[in-house]
């Protein structure tokens with residue numbers, strides 16, 4: 491079974507607390523999405539392999555470390571995942587970026603895919619799928635299905651807020667994907683929104699409501 495890491499770092503909890511407040515501005519909310527994504531990414535990349543390299547400091551020759559291979563790729567689920575990707579690229583600027591467009595049918599809550607564009611060599615890369623919200627888990631599971639159909643195997647999923655129902659569904663659908671969650675909330679409401687949650691992440695990032 492996959493590993494689910496729920497972030498308990500005080501900075502993450504503090505920043506997510508501000509995001510939940512309904513009067514937090516669009517600009518502040520957007521900045522926080524990127525910041526929290528960067529902090530979660532710090533944990534999600536903990537086990538990346540390192541290689542020794544010989545370097546010269548101003549004083550002497552020595553052996554230092556570098557990330558081996560450097561074959562990383564961030565895949566935001568549109569729309570709301572885009573700002574998470576921006577935050578993560580601050581930490582791993584050489585990562586490639588793929589995009590998966592997905593929205594939930596508001597009545598059935600089923601994910602509808604409308605776009606998928608990935609780097610040509612995505613199957614050789616370690617992939618970080620990012621979306622602020624994991625509610626029913628349907629969008630994340632469908633996005634990961636798309637990646638697997640294209641031969642991608644090394645997949646991590648990062649979200650800011652999840653419902654227990656969504657994480658359980660995602661684990662069942664993809665037991666091989668490690669999951670990183672900023673905060674695990676209580677439950678879904680009757681409309682499939684996370685409680686207490688933060689509302690509609692896409693609308694809050696882009697000011698569309």
Ligand code: PRP
Pocket residue numbers: 567568569570571592593594599601621622623624625626627628629630656682690691692693
């Ligand atoms: C939101 C969110 C996830 C999805 C989560 O996107 O960003 O993609 O809902 O719900 P689920 O776990 O039940 O699938 P939304 O459908 O609102 O699209 P948007 O990002 O374009 O606003």
Ligand code: URA
Pocket residue numbers: 623625682683684685687688689690691692
């Ligand atoms: N999508 C969101 O943006 N928020 C939720 O609470 C659930 C799905």
